[in-house]
Amino acid sequence: MDIGSENLENLELGSNSKKQENEVAIVMVPFPAQSHLNQLLQLACIFSSSYNLPVYYVASATHNLQARVRANALNPSDIAKIHFHDLPTPEFASPAPDPNALSKFPAQLLPSYNASMLLREPVALFLKDISSKSRRVVVVHDVLMSYNVQDVSSLHNAESYIFNCVSVFFMYCCFICIPKGIPIPLEEDLLKKLPSLEADAPEEINKLVAFQLQYKDIRAGDLYNSNKVLEGTSLDLMAQFASTQNKKQWAIGPILPTKLDHVSDKRNKCLDWLDNQPPRSVLYVSFGSSTTFSDEEIKELAVGLERSKQKFVWVLRDADRGDIFTGEARRFELPEGFEERVNGVGLVVRKWAPQLEILAHSSTGGFMSHCGWNSCIESITMGVPMAAWSMHSEQPINAFFVTEILKIGLIVREWEKREELVSASTIENVVRKLMASKEGDETRKRSEELGKAVRESTEKGGASQLELDSFIAHVTR
Known part of the structure; x- marks a missing residue:
């Protein structure tokens, strides 16, 4: 039966629109x-x-x-x-x-x-x-x-x-x-x-x-x-x-x-470094994409980390610009000889780092964070306790939620004191408490249990x- 080219075209259009309609x-x-x-x-x-x-x-x-x-x-x-x-x-x-x-x-x-x-x-x-x-x-x-x-x-x-x-x-x-x-x-x-x-x-x-x-x-x-x-x-x-x-x-x-099973062809060097550290021994330090520290704050943080004698991976980057592909990145000045002195104990990463993969690594035992919800949810899911150091916006509420309600973290600096410089000794004490104390171990245990429950909820x-x-x-x- 010859239905004619025009009718055939209409039928085809109809079948296409039906396909799209679904x-x-x-x-x-x-x-x-x-x-x-x-x-x-x-x-x-x-x-x-x-x-x-x-x-x-x-x-x-x-x-x-x-x-x-x-x-x-x-x-x-x-x-x-x-x-x-x-x-x-x-x-x-x-x-x-x-x-x-x-x-x-x-x-x-x-x-x-x-x-x-x-x-x-x-x-x-x-x-x-x-x-x-x-x-x-x-x-x-x-x-x-x-x-x-x-x-x-x-x-x-x-x-x-x-x-x-x-x-x-x-x-x-x-x-x-x-x-x-x-x-x-x-x-x-x-x-x-x-x-x-x-x-x-x-x-x-x-x-x-x-x-x-x-x-x-x-x-x-x-x-x-x-x-x-x-x-x-x-x-x-x-x-x-x-x-x-x-x-x-x-x-x-x-x-x-929650399962990072794909193999990247460009594995980040910090993951190779983590491979050589003992389980749960490393503090991951990162303040997200919107936090900028002054030179004085960088110095106190560096001294605090060094004095704590705890292993760490520190992502040291400036906050994002509106267009991240423009402008020169600021070069942070660390105390003289810092990276040489902490060699083998700490690693400073000056580029974008694979945060979720770091938190999922078996050597990571703590996370010093600004408490953006992205970072909180990643840390919670991977069962990593937090040293909560909120910077702006909803972060102080997240820090409160993590430390006071979930009880899976410790506060670095109270929100009311946000305009004060956080001293090296404060940082040293919090790092030691989280990474090398009974209280830190209990916090880590609660974090791991909660992380397991959260991961199971996605199955x-x-x-x-x-x-x-x-x-x-x-x-x-």
Whole structure:
């Protein structure tokens, strides 16, 4: 039967559109800061590799490249499956961080944050295009990109979900309790120790956050990089509140590879160094991508580490610029002869380091950290106790959560004393207590037990895996 070329073309078009109609596309829209880029890329790889869904990672060319080059623990073949879409981003200034600023907040990133506020139109165009080719579009975005994705509500087959890059405890305290005048659900002795919840950020960032939060109610629900093992109480409280707003929530964390079984062709030298150290003997020292130390602070830290007589790997880098590919890196001056004196005991790494692989290494026994949620969740999952030294934003709340609620860490410096110089003797004492004392051993034991429970939650039938399966079933319905 001759159905004619025109009819044949229509039939083919019909079969293609039917094929496309079955497809659910996931679009990730990260905020342009390292800890946010990283968490959304980890999640993108899970959606793509574990559930075989097409995933689009949508950011500026600079930040897409940043996410890729720093994806240490992810399997390159998983990253290769992600469709990176470069948004046209206005040029922005990329100043160096100020090592002597009184506040540790990374004010040098403000121009890049402000530039990200201008992405609504290109995001809307991209979503409209993907929407025309898919049965459903699922936008998973950072809360600080809510304004940019608001046009999702104008598409008949699209919905959005906020991926929260912070702890549920922080979310509940700062976004429910304080604005609504609800008491924070802690015993009185813990409430007295809770750091001030007042924002320490510049007014410009507070305005940016407030502006973005106006648009968050268009979401259908929330995803958390946490789970019931870690934050069951806070999740239950958030669920009660979410139900009054008709929002759904899923606690799917930790969204990182708990088994690092892919073989990288470029193994970092610090992992080779760790191979030659005794089990649980090394303190990993790193303050993330947004902390800058003054020369005086570097000197105190160096002297404290040396005097502690404990083994260490110290990642000594400046904080990120808005564009990490521009500008000269600052060269830190260590005390004269420091690296020669600690040779064999300590290793100084001046480049980006594979943090998750270091924390997963059997020789790592502690982590001195700024307590960004990314670092906390990695340390907790790998069962490594923390020396908590918060710097800005939600970090003091995370440090409190780790040390006072989970009891898997020790405080280096109280938040109220953040403008004081931390002395070498303070650093020496905390390092020794964490790495070479009975209290440190007990903290390590609790960390290892909690890490085991968290890892089990990500396995088949575990709480976190069930939540992830539930979310995928919901968005592919």
